[in-house]
Amino acid sequence: MNQIATFVGTVPDFYERGLGPVMFEPYARRMAQRVADLNPGRVLETAAGTGMVTRAMLRLLPHDVRMTATDISQDMLDCAARQIGNHERVTFQQADAQALAAPDGAFDCAVCQFGVMFYPDKDLSYREIFRVLRPGGRYMFSFWDGLEFNPFARVRTDYMKSVLGEAMPPHMMAPFSYSFDAAKTSLLAAGFEEIEASVVCLETQIADPDQFARGHVEGSSAARVFEETGNDKANAVRELADRFRRELGDAPCRTTLQAIFISARKPDAAR
Template identity: 40%
Template sequence: MAGYVDDVVIPYDRDLGPVLFEHYGADTARRVAERSPGDVLEIAAGTGIVTRHLRNLLPRDARLTAIDISDSMMALARTKFLPDEQVTFRNADATALPFMDASFDAVVCQFGIMFFDQDQAFGEVYRTLRRGGRYLFRVWDSEQYNPFASLSFEVLKRFFPSDTPRFLCDPVACHQIDPIKERLIRAGFDPIVISVQRHTYDILDVSAFARALVYTPIIFEIRDRGGVNPEDIVDALAEAFRQAYGASPTRYPMQAILFETEKR
């Protein structure tokens, strides 16, 4: 998530995190912790939302390593942990993991695989897992089920009809199950369990949520095009969410796909 820098990181963590990532992160941590792994790696850890849930549930003596390619993301993640909590943060590339073979009992990646080469990344996870080790990751389902992408694109198209910023379409561009399954099989993983998980969240401050969506890396596309005040887009997007999903609260739907597999 190299595009998450400077003024993008805080709204991502504070206003997108509770809506889009906390629920799924807690579920991921529960699934990983149920087998009491000793060494866990989290890839594309971002601002440490899932990392915090993992550390809360893993055995106290378990070693947790969190990596991301964004310095700004990692800097914020570090602030969520005390020095004695056995969390190691590293800036690292998911396609070239800086770890020895068979280093981990579990590897986790929440909503990250759409941003890097999957064949290389899956191969690296397989290499660094121990026999019997688990690999869990999520992707967003299509934009049909995730209005942070579809509704945002509709609103952005009003402001930029001929050259609409598309960054928020990238996270939902990895929803086709079969290609991912085939890449996992080629990497050597077996068995592979796939589940679709729907969730609804009550957004109390829809304006803050809309602003955080605009101040993802899509803000750089908006600024490059020029001629539009980003706050006007925020206002239009917030109103679109209220009209589509109600107000006080806004009942926001989302849908993700979970992959769980092992190294035999």
């Protein structure tokens, strides 16, 4: 399935409202702080989605920092722009992270939250980031740890498999199948050094399991598959919400989140 064709129409809004508060906003704040600690002047964000990291960086970075937020889906960027409004510090740009339009050495820092796992050619994406960073620049990115460390994802995946069977898009497993070893190998091959990794484990409350379930059904690649296979999305939302309550507790419903954060540096004299 074409990833661009997936995140269109109403999908970004369901993604923002349903998944954002639980899965992405807690990590966006931590990613933005790590970027702010670098004191960059020019920041590139890839796979910006609906702009959760972008908004967090706007709150934390000095007013003279300029950001370019990119995503392969224009509809996702449009959603991000609606959340942020007109802002002179941010330029939104549709772009493929594997073929960036920016000139060599254009940025002090590049950031990507939960996007690298979806790139068809990850090696190429790392080389592109290396190219557009200035010497000494840093790449900060994150990806999800395995299903065994993310109970919400295990519940979601088990449910989607039971309903969609072989029709479940393969890339629905992609977020939870990447590894530090794979990332390290690619980063070294691209020329990066000082590669550091940390495990960031959080516990969060799912304030509205129905909204969260709707985000997984209507705000992801599953939405199009449900339509194509004739499955009832409203019924799927009810069933998935029930599973979240049954397996993650009710009043409150909680889940552990676990992600890997990576920092890599472009050498001062690029090899």
